Amino acid sequence: MGQRAAIYCRVSTADQSCERQERDLTSFAERAGYTIAGVYKETSSGAKLDRAERKKVMALAQARGIDLVLVTELSRWGRSTIDLLNTLRELESRKVSVIAMSGMTFDLASPHGRMLATFLSGIAEFERDLISERVKSGLAAAKARGRRLGRQPGQRPKSDRLAPKVLALIAEGRSYRWIARDLAISKNTVADIAKRYRESKCARA
Incomplete structure (x- = not known):
């Protein structure tokens, strides 16, 4: 064979x-x-x-x-x-x-x-350097244009997106642990959403 x-x-x-x-x-x-x-x-x-x-x-x-x-x-x-x-x-x-x-x-x-592996290793290292250089160059250019990089203070994209659903489940009497498991988020995130809601409610009162 x-x-x-x-x-x-x-x-x-x-x-x-x-x-x-x-x-x-x-x-x-x-x-x-x-x-x-x-x-x-x-x-x-x-x-x-x-x-x-x-x-x-x-x-x-x-x-x-x-x-x-x-x-x-x-x-x-x-x-x-x-x-x-x-x-x-x-x-x-x-x-x-x-x-x-x-x-x-x-x-x-x-x-x-x-021999080919040695040759490929050299190219791979060159590729890594190029990628690193492009990333650094892109970040520097964005910074020069005044763009703020990374997640800004107060920004919680996933948490804010799920907040209405979390609050609705809390209103139904679901536990934080159950909500966290159902929505695939941490229990701390659920607690944080609930806390922000209570604080905003008090601020409006």
């Missing part, structure tokens, strides 16, 4: 299809003599954090259910250089390689793979 491969396909928008990627990767696997352990397809932008199908592939690797992950290109798998490097290292710890259809194999146990 050949090496077990998980086929991973991803498109960025709902009007695109994974059909071509699946067809090309299936043919690639058959030519290479790989046994297809599963086909995983999803629609997700490159920056989106929650990729349910990719998580399934990672779980399969953790369970020693595959030897390889097949992708048409690395941009289909990694969200960024940092993410790519981290997932490659995690897969390598499970003895699983990532192979792109170009024939490029990322096996960090090999000398070639370690």
Whole structure:
């Protein structure tokens, strides 16, 4: 039996299809003599954090259910250089390689793979520096325009949004603990809303 491969396909928008990627990767696997352990397809932008199908592939690797992950290109798998490097290292710890259809194999146990990892680490560090620089630059520009950054004193977006519902439940005789559990907020938040309501009522009296 050949090496077990998980086929991973991803498109960025709902009007695109994974059909071509699946067809090309299936043919690639058959030519290479790989046994297809599963086909995983999803629609997700490159920056989106929650990729349910990719998580399934990672779980399969953790369970020693595959030897390889097949992708048409690395941009289909990694969200960024940092993410790519981290997932490659995690897969390598499970003895699983990532192979792109170009024939490029990322096996960090090999000398070639370690060289690529060193190269990717440099790019990842560069990316982190760029992101940090952009954030700092953006904050400085916003500050220069007179914009106040962060949550301002007295601002409680979630608390203020839920206040009417909290007060209605209190009026129904519900306990603070019950309200907190029902609305997925802390008991202290419920108490704070009730306290502000009492204070505002006294101020109007």
